[in-house]
Amino acid sequence: MNITGAARSPSSIGWALCLAMAAAVLPARAPAADPVNLEGTWKISAPQLAFRPEGGSIPFTDIGRKRYAQNKSNLAKRAYEEYDYATARCASPGLPRLMLTQGRFRIWQRRGWVGFQFEWNRLAREVDMGNLTQPQLRVAANSLFGQDDVIVGRAVPISKGHWEGDTLVVATEGFQNNTLIDNLVPHGYDLKTTERIRLQGANTLEDRITIEDPRYFTRPWQTVVTYQRQPDDPFPENVCLVTRTTEGAAVKP
Amino acid sequence: MSKRAAHPMRFGWAMLAMAITAPLWAHHSAAGYDLTKTLSAQATLKEFRWGAPHSAAVFTIKGPDGKPEDMTVACGSPAMFVKQGFMPKDFQIGDKMEITWHPAISGHLGGMLASAKVPNGRVFKDVEFAPGLTPSDVLKQADTAK
Numbered sequence: 155m156n157i158t159g160a161a162r163s164p165s166s167i168g169w170a171l172c173l174a175m176a177a178a179v180l181p182a183r184a185p186a187a188d189p190v191n192l193e194g195t196w197k198i199s200a201p202q203l204a205f206r207p208e209g210g211s212i213p214f215t216d217i218g219r220k221r222y223a224q225n226k227s228n229l230a231k232r233a234y235e236e237y238d239y240a241t242a243r244c245a246s247p248g249l250p251r252l253m254l255t256q257g258r259f260r261i262w263q264r265r266g267w268v269g270f271q272f273e274w275n276r277l278a279r280e281v282d283m284g285n286l287t288q289p290q291l292r293v294a295a296n297s298l299f300g301q302d303d304v305i306v307g308r309a310v311p312i313s314k315g316h317w318e319g320d321t322l323v324v325a326t327e328g329f330q331n332n333t334l335i336d337n338l339v340p341h342g343y344d345l346k347t348t349e350r351i352r353l354q355g356a357n358t359l360e361d362r363i364t365i366e367d368p369r370y371f372t373r374p375w376q377t378v379v380t381y382q383r384q385p386d387d388p389f390p391e392n393v394c395l396v397t398r399t400t401e402g403a404a405v406k407p
Numbered sequence: 408m409s410k411r412a413a414h415p416m417r418f419g420w421a422m423l424a425m426a427i428t429a430p431l432w433a434h435h436s437a438a439g440y441d442l443t444k445t446l447s448a449q450a451t452l453k454e455f456r457w458g459a460p461h462s463a464a465v466f467t468i469k470g471p472d473g474k475p476e477d478m479t480v481a482c483g484s485p486a487m488f489v490k491q492g493f494m495p496k497d498f499q500i501g502d503k504m505e506i507t508w509h510p511a512i513s514g515h516l517g518g519m520l521a522s523a524k525v526p527n528g529r530v531f532k533d534v535e536f537a538p539g540l541t542p543s544d545v546l547k548q549a550d551t552a553k
Contacts, residue, residue, distance in 0.1 A: 217501070220501075221500070221501065305457075305485050305486075305489060305494060305495065306457040306458075306485050306495060307495070330457075331455075331495070331499070331500060332454055332455075332456070332500075340500075342499065342500075343495060343496045343499075344496075369499075
């Protein structure tokens with residue numbers, strides 16, 4: 155699955171490399187101050203291409219419903235290049251779609267940050283727990299607009315996280331508009347997600363995601379995804395552009 | 408070293424310099440576009456790939472046979488848009504806008520974006536390759552149009 159053009163940002167690649175090196179060198183050890191240790195290797199409990207909204211349906215605005223219908227029509231024609239650059243170009247699927255990955259992912263919980271290392275296409279995401287030294291890729295436009303705006307969003311922005319009891323709360327904004335929420339649902343620049351990630355038991359992880367974008371949805375909506383703990387085996391190389399056989403056929407983000 | 412003996416070395420240095428500078432020059436060149444011609448169309452924005460030093464946009468326009476056709480145009484970096492008061496949010500997928508562009512000399516549909524009138528009526532103008540205008544001229548025009 156994928157995002158803008160075939161390009162992954164240098165930051166993303168850098169983080170993937172850092173996580174890979176950490177995987178090779180560091181023992182798994184969450185900071186003692188964190189209330190829960192989420193570290194380990196995880197895989198979605200039941201493969202799914204789309205998020206299942208709680209309450210049964212997604213509260214689309216007219217614009218959202220129109221683009222959703224267009225996407226469904228293009229899916230029926232397998233015209234991925236028209237709407238799904240992850241499938242068509244092996245670009246990053248972006249968030250929150252990345253959390254539907256059918257491959258495994260590993261959580262790294264360290265002082266000041268939580269990292270997600272994905273098996274598929276060696277993607278990574280990072281959660282700033284208040285001590286991340288790498289600055290968000292913001293372009294300070296103070297001199298132009300008197301505000302600190304994100305000029306160009308990202309498929310996988312750096313998230314902000316904090317603990318609420320045993321739950322890791324992760325807020326993400328600053329998106330591009332050319333990824334999808336799942337395999338069909340569109341979003342715009344104003345997408346905001348809030349994830350509440352917690353253990354349901356020793357071997358089950360729950361991610362409750364709230365999705366907001368006033369241009370595409372009339373109100374925030376929620377979905378829940380669960381993951382099962384996996385053995386901490388190394389991830390084999392899994393590069394989308396290499397492994398897919400025909401357009402879209404072998405793309406399983 | 409004799410004068411004659413120096414020639415191959417000079418030639419070598421010259422070739423090296425050209426090899427280094429040619430890709431840089433070519434990268435920012437507008438040689439692929441006919442800046443003496445400006446075409447216009449009513450267009451629907453399909454995709455905007457923001458990037459530096461150049462972004463690219465895909466517009467759907469009515470083709471010569473009346474059928475919709477996708478056209479890719481090169482355009483400026485995000486900073487160029489910001490200097491004229493435009494943010495990515497001003498270019499939403501599905502927005503209908505009036506655009507002008509300098510066509511590709513290859514004859515293929517597409518080229519370099521010259522201007523775009525977004526749905527709220529504001530006009531972005533390219534300042535990098537606007538024929539006969541300096542970037543400051545275009546920025547002054549943009550200020551006047553605000």
